Each structure stands twice: as C-alpha cells, then as structure tokens.
Amino acid sequence: MLILVVNCGSSSVKYQARDTSLPEAEQVLAKGLIENIGTKIPSHTEALAIMAEDLKEPLHGREIQAIGHRVVQGGDIFTEPVLIDDEVLQKIDDLSPLAPLHNPAHVLGIKAATETYPGVPQVAVFDNAFHSTMPEHVYRYAVPEEFYEKYGVRRYGFHGTSHDYVTGIAAEFLGIEREKFNAVVAHLGNGASTTAVAHGKCLDTSMGYTPLAGLVMGTRSGDIDPSVLTSLMMRNPELTAERMDQILNKESGLLAIAGDNDMRAVVNAMKDGNERAKLALDMTTYRLAKYIGGYHVAVGGMQALIFTAGIGENSSEFRALTIERLGALGITLDSEANLVRGDDPRIISTEDSAIPVLVIPTNEELAIAQATEVIVASA
Ligand code: AMP
Helix, strand or coil: CHHHHHHHEECCEEEEEEECCCHHCCEEEEEECCCCCCCEEEHHHHHHHHHHHHHHHHCCCCCEEEEEEEECCCCCCCCEEEEEEEHHHHHHHHHHCCCCCCHHHHHHHHHHHHHHHCCCEEEEEEECCCHCCHHHHHHHHCHHHHHHHHHHHHHCCCHHHHHHHHHEEEEHHHHCCCCHEEEEEECCCCEEEEEEEEEEEEECCCCCCCCCCCCCCCCCCCCCCCCHHHHHHHHCCCCCCCHHHHHHCCCCCHHHHCCCCCCCHHHHHHHHHHHHHHHHHHHHHHHHHHHHHHHHHCHHHHEEEEEHHHHHCCHHHHHHHHHHCCCCHHHCCCCHHHHCCCCCCCCCECCCCCEEECCCCCCCCHHHHHHHHHHHCCC
8 A cells, every 4th residue: 555654843844655566575655844834834734745746756657546644742632543523623623732832733734635635544643542542540640630631641651652663673672462562662862762562552651641741851851849930930020831842842851961962962072071961861861770670560571661753762871871770680781792784673671681672773753654554454
C-alpha cells in the first residue's frame, strides 16, 4: 500500500511516502520537511500542496492510497489508531486544551490533507495510545477530584508509538513472546521518556500530563517540585505562567546546566574537563538510572533494558554513564559492543550481565504506516 505518513506541527510538516509492499529497508520512496508555515508559507493547505508537487516525481504519478497522521494527544478517548471522520476530527480538536501546541496543528493538517487528497482514507495514530494501559493508581495525580473530572488532569505519557515499536522488536529479537515480555525502554532524544513495560504493555511512563515531566531533557526540566513554580511566581510578579512555561520547556534541561542542548556538545565539553557539562551528565544519567531502577521493580524484573532515539541510539558515552549507575542490578556493559554503530538491534551488555541491554533504532514513521495499513485494510 502506498502510504503517506505526515507529522503536522504548527509551523512545519514532516512527511514520508512509504510503499509497505516492499521490504522495510526499501519502503521510503520520498521524504521531506516543509517549514515556515504561518510566515513564508501562508497555511497548512499551501504546505501540503507543495508536498504533493514534490512527491509527483519520486512517486512516478502513483496515487497515495492512505494517509497516516501522527497525533500527539488522544486523551483517554483514543486508545488505538483510528480512521478519521468528522466526529474523530472534532474530538481531536476538542482535546486541544491538553496539547495546545500540537492538536490544533494536527487538525489543520488533516483538513489540508482532505483538500489535497480528497477521498483518500486518513488514520490518526496517537502518541499516548500505547500508555492507555497504565492502571488508574499509576496515571492519577493526588490532587482534588475536580482537576481530573473537569480538566482531565492525569498522566497521559508520550512517545508511545516509539516505545511500542521498540518493545515489539526487542521481544522478537530475544525470542520472548510479547505477552510475557517485561522491559524498560529509554527513548532518549531531544525530548526523552522512559517506559515500564509489563507483559508487553505499558505499566508506567515518565512523561505525564504533558511532555515536560520525567527525565532531564535537552531543554525541558523534567520532574520538579511544583512549589518551585508557585513560590517563584508569588515572589516575582513579572514571572507570568506563560513565561514559566517557556522557561521550563525551552530554557531548562541540558541547556540550562551545560549551556547546550545537543548531547554531542555536552559529552565533548565533559571530555575537555568542563565542570558544568559533567554536572549535566551526572544529573541526566542519575535521573534516568533512578527511573530504570524503579521500573525494574515495578515490572517485577525487566528482561531487557532498551535504548532508542537520537541519544539512546548514538551516544555510547551516555549509555556507558547510565549503565555504570546500574551495577547494583548486575547490569554490565560490553564496552566494545557499546562502541559498534549500526542500524540493527544489538546487545551491548556482557554475556554475564544479569539483564541484557539492547540498542534498537526507533522508526515511528514505519510504525505509523503499519498501523495505517491495518486500519485501512480492515475498514
Ligand atoms: P531525536 O530527538 O531522537 O532526533 O534526538 C536528537 C538528539 O540526539 C540531539 O539533540 C543530539 O543530542 C542527540 N544525538 C544525535 N546524534 C548523536 C551522537 N552521535 N552522539 C550523541 N548524541 C547524539
């Protein structure tokens, strides 16, 4: 099936055209990124028209058969990918207060895709759907009931498509039935989250009501005592809620501590003896190791620890620093295997490590295309 995978942001559209009838490594027929929507390019409709034009040559005039959209927030309504109709589109729009930067852009993208490709079925694949199996005692916050009932204040989790995808690959790679597979997945990109997988499903994940919670990230603080916000805002009237939101999302994390949000630069600075970079790495790896240890207990003993995404797949230094902190679990790193680079799933722990550690490249576009095909084929 010729499937167009799109990720519509407020000012950009990222896309891939994939032919799912081909072997996975050959599926991508074209891909691209269109930026400056709202400035140079007036709207999502114009952006998708440019995309459709760019796709003509690589697709040799073949018709797109289905479109898969990455949608960040499905609330507790969408627990699986779904065929988009007017009602679904309205619900995605209604969920905008929970993802004000993302869902409105997805709605514009879906409407634009309907104009550009009339009659082509469209599927929404939700970033938090994989986390819908979290039990209530895990997803609830201990706050007044009204917050939950009226505002949907609970933990949702994100990066679900990636956590789900690498969990499936890892179980297959290790020859364990997915339903019997317990693992901890560390998706470490510019945004980062870790997930506790029990019996192949999400039991817990480090992101929460928004993607700000959990690990120390490129520019996000991760977990923080909420009193820091209220106390600072009460003492500094000029510190508005909007400004605080910006500081915690865009000016914190590695950037705040080490002065750079790119892990390569932070690792290099640490190697050059930069104390701030060392502190940033100590903070990020300590926080991650703390989550991994907690989740190991939560899942009743993980059968694998999985690293994925930009940092997880590429930074042998970051992985080594994290695994050093997991000695108490009997996890030991094979330093040579850790240095090997490649696309395939691979084990980077020693043979006598109590728990295998895997590096598995994530592929959210492939996962979205697969989900889209299943939904469209069964519709
Ligand atoms: P992602 O959001 O998954 O695309 O990951 C982006 C992040 O991965 C960047 O901010 C980098 O910090 C990190 N990254 C990518 N390549 C490397 C590398 N070779 N070594 C360390 N970090 C890397």
